[in-house]
Amino acid sequence: MKKNLRNFIGWLFAVFFISTGFARRIKKRAKSGEFILSVFFHDPSKEIFEYCIKWLLKNKFVFLTQNDLIAISNQKKPFPKNAVIITLDDGWKDNLDNVVKVANEYKVPVTIFISTEPVQNGVYWWSYIEAGNKNKLINTDVEFYKTLPNDERVAEVKKIKDKIVLNREAMTSTQVMEIAAQDFITIGGHTVTHPILTQCSYEDVYNELNDSKKTLENWINKPVYSFAYPNGSYGDREAGILKELNYNIAHTTKAAYLNQASLQNILELPRFFVIENTSKAEALCRMLGIWQRFFD
Numbered sequence: 466m467k468k469n470l471r472n473f474i475g476w477l478f479a480v481f482f483i484s485t486g487f488a489r490r491i492k493k494r495a496k497s498g499e500f501i502l503s504v505f506f507h508d509p510s511k512e513i514f515e516y517c518i519k520w521l522l523k524n525k526f527v528f529l530t531q532n533d534l535i536a537i538s539n540q541k542k543p544f545p546k547n548a549v550i551i552t553l554d555d556g557w558k559d560n561l562d563n564v565v566k567v568a569n570e571y572k573v574p575v576t577i578f579i580s581t582e583p584v585q586n587g588v589y590w591w592s593y594i595e596a597g598n599k600n601k602l603i604n605t606d607v608e609f610y611k612t613l614p615n616d617e618r619v620a621e622v623k624k625i626k627d628k629i630v631l632n633r634e635a636m637t638s639t640q641v642m643e644i645a646a647q648d649f650i651t652i653g654g655h656t657v658t659h660p661i662l663t664q665c666s667y668e669d670v671y672n673e674l675n676d677s678k679k680t681l682e683n684w685i686n687k688p689v690y691s692f693a694y695p696n697g698s699y700g701d702r703e704a705g706i707l708k709e710l711n712y713n714i715a716h717t718t719k720a721a722y723l724n725q726a727s728l729q730n731i732l733e734l735p736r737f738f739v740i741e742n743t744s745k746a747e748a749l750c751r752m753l754g755i756w757q758r759f760f761d
């Protein structure tokens with residue numbers, strides 16, 4: 466009920482933004498080549514993801530790949546007009562039906578950033594926290610755990626893991642292999658365990674970035690050179706290690722338009738997040754960065 470009310474109010478705001486011309490103005494600015502629209506999802510429903518893709522196609526957006534962005538940043542390609550880059554974080558199993566099939570059907574490139582340990586073990590760490598709360602084993606939310614030093618967080622999660630069994634949430638390594646072989650899918654790195662990198666030791670960051678790259682490359686038999694920072698948490702240290710490990714492009718969760726200036730920091734590209742389980746109108750406003758101007 467609470468969620469429905471929240472979504473209804475969100476929908477009202479979104480309809481207001483759209484009907485008063487915000488969306489039209491953003492379209493015009495994208496068309497003039499002022500910025501590339503940079504959008505990311507986690508585990509969207511097929512309805513929302515397909516709606517966003519269809520809206521972009523209807524408005525004649527050009528879909529870029531990671532390689533396109535690198536070439537534009539190196540000035541080997543001109544800065545495009547009316548362009549978008551679509552990325553997804555984590556590697557949720559429902560992406561197979563809700564994202565990969567849609568990308569193939571509409572022939573639009575998307576990048577999926579995958580954490581390798583959940584692929585091997587099935588579950589993301591924060592799901593144990595959520596389950597621990599539900600089962601009254603703990604009484605502290607996920608956001609608190611993100612503030613802990615990494616070793617402490619891992620130890621706390623393990624205590625819950627020992628008591629609870631959860632169903633698979635991530636795709637399997639076979640599925641990662643299968644989608645990586647498809648024309649419209651690029652696989653990028655998202656660490657091994659999805660830690661908060663800024664809460665890790667130097668050695669842990671290095672291993673998270675290095676081991677996940679090797680594991681993914683081994684699965685998909687292609688180089689992995691793109692990356693998204695888990696939780697959008699990073700600093701100069703993380704960007705430096707990415708560079709050292711031959712990652713060429715990385716995405717943050719900073720909610721901003723990707724313009725010529727931001728493209729100069731190719732390891733710190735901004736993205737607008739489209740949340741799950743929302744109305745189409747709100748998803749559109751989030752995709753266009755209208756929502757983030759007023760909320761979040």
Ligand SMILES: [Zn+2]
Pocket residue numbers: 554555655659694695696
């Ligand atoms: Zn993530």
